[in-house]
Amino acid sequence: MSELRSKAEKLDGADALAAKRGEFVLDDVVYLDGNSLGALPATVPGRIEDVVRRQWGELRIRSWTEGGWWTAPERIGDRIAPLVGAAAGQVVVGDSTSVNVFKALVGAVRLARLTDGGGPERDEVVVDATTFPTDGYIAGSAARMTGCTLRPVPPSEVPAALGDRTAAVLLNHVDYRTGRLHDLPSLTAAVHAAGAHVVWDLCHSAGALPVGLDEHGVDLAVGCTYKYLNGGPGAPAFLYVRADLQDRFESPLPGWNSHAEPFGMSPAYEPAAGAVRGRVGTPDILSMLALEAALEVWDGVTVDAVRAKSLALTDFFLECVEEYVPGGRVECVTPRAHGERGSQVALRCPDAGDVMERLIERGVVGDFRRPDVLRFGFTPLYVGFADVERAARVLAEVLA
Amino acid sequence: MSELRSKAEKLDGADALAAKRGEFVLDDVVYLDGNSLGALPATVPGRIEDVVRRQWGELRIRSWTEGGWWTAPERIGDRIAPLVGAAAGQVVVGDSTSVNVFKALVGAVRLARLTDGGGPERDEVVVDATTFPTDGYIAGSAARMTGCTLRPVPPSEVPAALGDRTAAVLLNHVDYRTGRLHDLPSLTAAVHAAGAHVVWDLCHSAGALPVGLDEHGVDLAVGCTYKYLNGGPGAPAFLYVRADLQDRFESPLPGWNSHAEPFGMSPAYEPAAGAVRGRVGTPDILSMLALEAALEVWDGVTVDAVRAKSLALTDFFLECVEEYVPGGRVECVTPRAHGERGSQVALRCPDAGDVMERLIERGVVGDFRRPDVLRFGFTPLYVGFADVERAARVLAEVLA
Structure with missing residues (x-):
């Protein structure tokens, strides 16, 4: 196992938010587009079924008052x-x-x-x-x-x-x-x-x-x-x-x-x-x-804990990209300083549109922002460090 | 059976839209509040389940283009x-x-x-x-x-x-x-x-x-x-x-x-x-x-057919109210002329708020509009003539 893969494993093992991933409906895809549309929390389908079938279908107009609408x-x-x-x-x-x-x-x-x-x-x-x-x-x-x-x-x-x-x-x-x-x-x-x-x-x-x-x-x-x-x-x-x-x-x-x-x-x-x-x-x-x-x-999550993990995720992504991706192939336009960084990493590369299509085909979902930006969003509640390592590795393969 | 009840039966028998009621989730209540919140069409729960579980949960961001969002x-x-x-x-x-x-x-x-x-x-x-x-x-x-x-x-x-x-x-x-x-x-x-x-x-x-x-x-x-x-x-x-x-x-x-x-x-x-x-x-x-x-x-419904039934419903409601409700107890504020009537009947009575509460308790749902209006909405797709007769009869009981 590469050094970065074992580092990812250690980081995931120490991640206090790791269990939160189980509260979302996710599959084998590395979903780094939660800054466009967040993944589905597992509680939502049942709640919406109740809202539609019982609150609207049975209680109808009474739900405006009795149902807290x-x-x-x-x-x-x-x-x-x-x-x-x-x-x-x-x-x-x-x-x-x-x-x-x-x-x-x-x-x-x-x-x-x-x-x-x-x-x-x-x-x-x-x-x-x-x-x-x-x-x-x-x-x-x-x-x-x-x-x-x-x-x-x-x-x-x-x-x-x-x-x-x-x-x-x-x-x-x-x-x-x-x-x-x-x-x-x-x-x-x-x-x-x-x-x-x-x-x-x-x-x-x-x-x-x-x-x-x-x-x-x-x-x-x-x-x-x-x-x-x-x-x-x-x-x-x-x-x-x-x-x-x-x-x-x-x-x-x-x-x-x-x-x-x-x-x-x-x-x-x-x-x-x-x-x-x-x-x-x-x-x-x-x-x-x-x-x-x-x-x-x-429930039970602090924004400070989310922020700490977010910075660790984007730091680690930048580390993996630097290690895996051939030099000069992408340029990071997201600031390195923690105080100037949100929860995403944007990489500039001239063929970003094509690159993002091929990433998505290989199970790494980010998005493309014209004219030349690959955008990867990191949602700490459901993205882990192994996801991050895999995303950078697939990116390197696509760019090779 | 009273004359109006048998008339309702005949009208329901001749109603070309009667089968549409089966396309809604309804119960034994006479629901005359569809002009506030329409009843639940039976196709909705399954569709929303698909939207939530598959389109959002599985396809996620792809649904914006592939799913027609x-x-x-x-x-x-x-x-x-x-x-x-x-x-x-x-x-x-x-x-x-x-x-x-x-x-x-x-x-x-x-x-x-x-x-x-x-x-x-x-x-x-x-x-x-x-x-x-x-x-x-x-x-x-x-x-x-x-x-x-x-x-x-x-x-x-x-x-x-x-x-x-x-x-x-x-x-x-x-x-x-x-x-x-x-x-x-x-x-x-x-x-x-x-x-x-x-x-x-x-x-x-x-x-x-x-x-x-x-x-x-x-x-x-x-x-x-x-x-x-x-x-x-x-x-x-x-x-x-x-x-x-x-x-x-x-x-x-x-x-x-x-x-x-x-x-x-x-x-x-x-x-x-x-x-x-x-x-x-x-x-x-x-x-x-x-x-x-x-x-x-x-699908397969014309607005003209809906309008014809709507006027028949409101005409019949007014006829039943006149027959059943003690004279002077309510005043109709909805115009009698078809060309000036929507799909509702508004009856003024001084204690309208209390009356509507008692109607709802007895399974006839309309709404109350301050200060003194009982409002009954008639949705031709799911309200029938027997509903109308029952609503007027229960109203008369409550007002007696």
Whole structure:
């Protein structure tokens, strides 16, 4: 056995999270695409069968009250909250990430204007120029609809771009392409120093590493639940609004679910208190309760333990790639420094599209991001060190 | 056997849709709340089990392409289209009704301004003053964010309220409380004569009666899929944008799913052609594919046949109520004229909340709408005439 294979065996043997893999439906494939769609937690199929057959089929409309459907968005939000460092009552689940980016960013601009004390009108929205595209598109619409100019800026240049015209800033915690982890505490502090509000997109960090929303005084955040939170395809996203901002948060999508008394059927809108204010319309119960079941795998798991294993996995993957893959064949675009790395490794190679196809044929599933990036996501709850060694070995074979 | 019971028996015997009831999971309850949450179609549980266990659990990320997940919003839209009188390529499924009202209404205001030829700026949004509240709340936000004034007007007074300031009008096809059916053709024509655009909310008509979107030249429409379309709790809503308006339709929620080349990951937004332009973020696959399975019950069914049975059901219910219920105990607020009646009957009585509780205890499920309305919805695909007779008889017992 090669040295790296026996090292993998030792690392797996010492892995306190190893047993968690048994709580997922997995096969012989090395699944390194959990940052696109998380694997199926074993509790989900039975739960969904109950939701469909009994809760919908037998109890029907009674489930809205007796079955806890109505309160699911905030109940599941409270289950996600500790995973992103938030106290209860600040996270609500529902709608897509894109829709939540719109709510959060329009809300942030309105907050900045409410709290402004003199000076020019705040009429700029700063957005990460390297963002996953939907955030930029939605930010463009949010800016247009609030009378702001959109200013795309690379994250490293954000502090210098802030000023008394800045209303709101939309940033990604982890870059979806390179896997770079941005410095949430210092960027948040810089935005606040400029008198603006920040919205963090946690799609590639929630469930993968500590976020510390409350600790770092983040204003608003959104995130995806179908990547590291394994909620299922298109599972609803979440919205965080910091407790002390909630009573001034004005959603641009004030649907009846966000009303103080939704069944009062009043023609006058009066927003609910708390995170519920971020709700919009009737929640998609099937997708939402699949997510709730999926979150049970987090029982007894700390995000710190996940982060420690995540870094060990990506360190080991880089070590194996260096050892196995012919020199110069790939270039790692993910930072080496732990403080700058998410839970993925992105390797640049000119024929990345073809390479990923051949990897998938050989049972190693990552994904391809145009034009030339091989992207491998490491979900510590179900990826082990032997998987990592095998992935690097198969990659080397394909590239040879 | 009473005269009405034998009449019910005859009507059920002659009902060409009677066999459809067997395609739903039902019990001994008389379920007259399908206008709140449709009953479970029998094909859904098996389909969802396949979606969860095989498509998500085994194929995982491959299902986005191989399993048809990615194209589900427009594919399911095309399945709904004929039910609302639309040719293919104009309906897309996704997000809640509230979110779609926002897309449609902002889009309508922008269209009105694009096509305007001189005159004052169009800066008024007219909304049905008796609307289900979420439409009014969202219309308020859409108006605010497009620099318009919101003007709530009772539907009968809408034609007189229109003018050269009117940008867009949001109307309900069927009033959620009274069950009144509004005159879609003539109101649409009136809005067009004023140079404005109309958005119809079809929540209480889609799947219950002919809508004729194309025939009547409707501009935009939204609707719910968990009432008469039986898509399941919180199933995604739909958006209709008339074909010739699509290339000028500007969504306020331009998420990456609406991009001409979503996987190009371009920072510049370029909207897709067709109904796809109404998409936003990643679709909630579990809820969406439950809806797709639910729509199979429409195979071989025409909306005209559903409408004919619906009117026969509500006529017969009114006949039974008149015969059984002591005079003066309830007042029918649903119009008697077929041309003004949706697929529900609303009865006003001062103690409606208590009465509905006692009805439900006795196996007749409708719902209560504050302050004093008993609401009974009739879904022709699974409600029969014996159900109707029994509901009226139990109502009379409770009211005696």
